[in-house]
Amino acid sequence: MTDLFWLTDTQMARLAPFLPKSHSKPCVDDRHVLSGIIFINSNGLRWHDAPAGYGPHKALYNRWKRWSDKGIFARMMTGLAAEDGEKATVMIDATYLKAQRTATCMGVKKGAWAPNRANQRRVNTKLYAIRDNQGRPVDLFMTAGQVRGYIGARALLEGLPKVG
Structure with a gap:
């Protein structure tokens, strides 16, 4: 305990x-x-x-x-x-995205050849964002999904605005 x-x-x-x-x-x-x-x-x-x-x-x-x-x-x-009398808020947020390797099948017309979606490889992607107190993105950074979270956060640290 x-x-x-x-x-x-x-x-x-x-x-x-x-x-x-x-x-x-x-x-x-x-x-x-x-x-x-x-x-x-x-x-x-x-x-x-x-x-x-x-x-x-x-x-x-x-x-x-x-x-x-x-x-x-x-x-x-x-x-x-x-x-604490905080004047502004800055947040670092991260989320996973599913990204397709290719998006060329979007414009395929009915009856035309379309790739086999079952064989299409999906890739995990992480999107990091610095957001202000309104939730609006200030800075963005993207990595592959298997990359550790601190790498994306470290890349955004220099871009953090001064608060207080």
Whole structure:
């Protein structure tokens, strides 16, 4: 249980004003729930695979769903960002694309020869983007799908605009 992620007392104190007031005694402590939600999301696990140290997986999912629907996580992020007085936001985002080797079959007329699509090779591609606080792309970089993510991020670091 030592390899589990736990929020510190300082972190919980910063998050406490954004947490909803409990109308009854909660079955699972907020620290356990928030730590479990962060652990699940950062490791890409299913709710069912949550370590038992965080409490029942059903409790983690139910609290995550209820707080998401009420906008509590959005208020947390907005409130934490406002405390630091951030003037601008810059994000690095990456996504996988399926790219076809050739697109020449797009203009084939009915009855004409068309290549066998089953034999056509598809290539994974990663597209990295620096986006501003409106979500608009500022800079783009593309790599092959099997290239590690830090290579694309490193290529974009020099183009990051100054914020603050």
